[in-house]
Amino acid sequence: MAKSTAQTAALLEQYCERLQPMLDWLARYGADPQGGVSRLLYTPEWVAAQSALAQYMTEHGLDAFYDQAGNLTGRLLGTEPSLPAIATGSHIDTVIMGGKYDGAYGVVAAVLALAYLKEAYGPPKRTLEALSLAEEEGSRFPLTYWGSGNITGKYTVQELPHVQDRNGITLAEAIQAAGFGAASPYVSGRREPGAYIELHIEQGCVLERSEQQIGVVTGIVGQRRIEVRVTGESNHAGTTPMSWRSDSLACAAEMITTVRRTALAEGDPLVATVGHIQPFPGVSNVIAGETMFTLDIRHLDSQRLDEYTERLRSELAAMAAREGMTLFWQENLRAEPVLMNANMIDELQQICEQNGIRSRQMPSGAGHDAQVFGIMCPSAMIFVPSRDGISHNPMEYTAPEELIQGFRVLTQWLYQTAY
């Protein structure tokens, strides 16, 4: 018997109240003494967390099943199974000494959303799937997006079996010990959902500083990682007059200033960061003959990203030449931007407006599973604020009412799309 609007509204409130306790419950799997969470792929803590979630799904009427990579799905079968399924979720793994929101929030919200929808409205027309993806961070093995990658075909479950974690355990050993892998009783992860939507903390301070409650993500930025080396001449810091020096660190310092100046001039959403620098020999009383520094450049528009990067390269090369130094430039990573689905962006924006939720559209500067799904099917992301922009840290925090706001938007979008 269908519930009244008042009844479903009251039920939604009950589910909203479960968000924070369920996040705290999940954070006990891999809890660090320092207050954070370390839940690395295929560790006993990780296995226990997935098992507990599977049990929760089953108890709430979802059809829970694993795939060979260890991705956990809680399925709410639709009445029109020929329609493409809608998946929502995030990743269950954390970085070492991470927080309790990154990934976990999207998983918990997905499970609660489907449980609520089933209880409030019964089965949907389109099948709904809550995903607890095996891995996204790359913190145990150097395989970021392992979970979503096994669904989209970026990886197969037999990929790189010999890659080792810091204790020398191979991926093949770890996956077997966790009870998964190609020889396990589980199905292959490969499939193509009709849509993917991910709720996640922002991991930045844009929403907080602009006093918005929800960020509707326009896309995940593309990224270039470059290693730069400036070579001058090493000399004695005492016996070499200032005007005769070929000081690679002094030259690199001016280049770093140029990076900041040009990135500010280019404007949002471009960001350019020098996070690491290493002079050689790196001794206080020796002029550095060579200096290496890293460049991390991101933009939502691939062409503007390339244009900025190429202009910067020219400018740094000219600076090196003016000082008689040589510039080495090596691109070590190239990730293209992935745009979120325009219709889904519009629908999410409308939901916010209809409900009086302060929202803005924004790119994601960080990587997410949605960028892996986004090249396969219509995808979207919803951000909630991160206090002080802190993430990957035990201090990671989002207030319960902000978590609830994101959950409401997700739930309403799932309802209006699947029912």
Add this chain to the structure above:
Amino acid sequence: MAKSTAQTAALLEQYCERLQPMLDWLARYGADPQGGVSRLLYTPEWVAAQSALAQYMTEHGLDAFYDQAGNLTGRLLGTEPSLPAIATGSHIDTVIMGGKYDGAYGVVAAVLALAYLKEAYGPPKRTLEALSLAEEEGSRFPLTYWGSGNITGKYTVQELPHVQDRNGITLAEAIQAAGFGAASPYVSGRREPGAYIELHIEQGCVLERSEQQIGVVTGIVGQRRIEVRVTGESNHAGTTPMSWRSDSLACAAEMITTVRRTALAEGDPLVATVGHIQPFPGVSNVIAGETMFTLDIRHLDSQRLDEYTERLRSELAAMAAREGMTLFWQENLRAEPVLMNANMIDELQQICEQNGIRSRQMPSGAGHDAQVFGIMCPSAMIFVPSRDGISHNPMEYTAPEELIQGFRVLTQWLYQTAY
């Protein structure tokens, strides 16, 4: 029977020709396979080199004796022993993988000069001493100027017996193994020469670039070593817009540019060097929350050194404040300038002019034993060019004719001062 001027001139030529072979001979003690020299304090190579030099001294009529620190003196007794002795020499130890000129040139030249003077003119009025000082570099134990310091009272031979080398051998063990120390049959090193003069390679490129043959050293610069830390805020390199960053490395980069700009504006002989920098966490995709860098500032004038350093500190503090960051500033080393004796500088300058030798007065940007003697007795230094300014390296090189020019100036000054 006194020799004629022609005879002494011919004899001097013979001694000049011995310089390079004797340097090559000494370089065999501690020769590296790569072509350099590693002759660390109290090692078997070091002991063998001092023994060989002692034998050479004895064979050339000098009274050779050690002190408890292992300093070797070759004495040519004056006919008026009440007059203060004149000492000349340098250090016998090298850095690890050093060259064959640093220190060794001054030692070899001292021994040859006294041998020549004795053979050409017989005993002087004032006693002359050729010093092969035990240690200057601080490459085995952290005790720079150990040799001259034991003579001037900067150290006693029982100083810091427990200080260890990288193999865990204590100074007390090393000194005893080499046959020296307070329990050895040797005398204490403590004494006060009437003057000290040191011949040394420049270890810089000033003479070479200005096409001078001899540098008459005006003084050894004072030095400040400072550790600077800039603290901003660590954040995600992807999710933090450029205009909201508190990037300590970007701020430090502007400071390094300020160091170079202000040091160039101040002009010679001031030098200011940032040789090392370390951002934290120092990861390519994280904005550095804190950045440490070193400052090495030198000047011959203590007051101008302090004034520059204080101005720089104010300027960097203002830069940090403008960006809302904090500046930590810690002076880790403070060495005052030591001026060389004005009369000796004049006399050396005149010798150069009378002999048509291209010379210039210049400060020493590097430390030398002369700065230890210089606070005790009238002291002077003579520099010869270093090819490409390279030192502390197997590539260290000075042409034989340039070595000879320095030897001539030293010998003439010793002759006119002691006879």
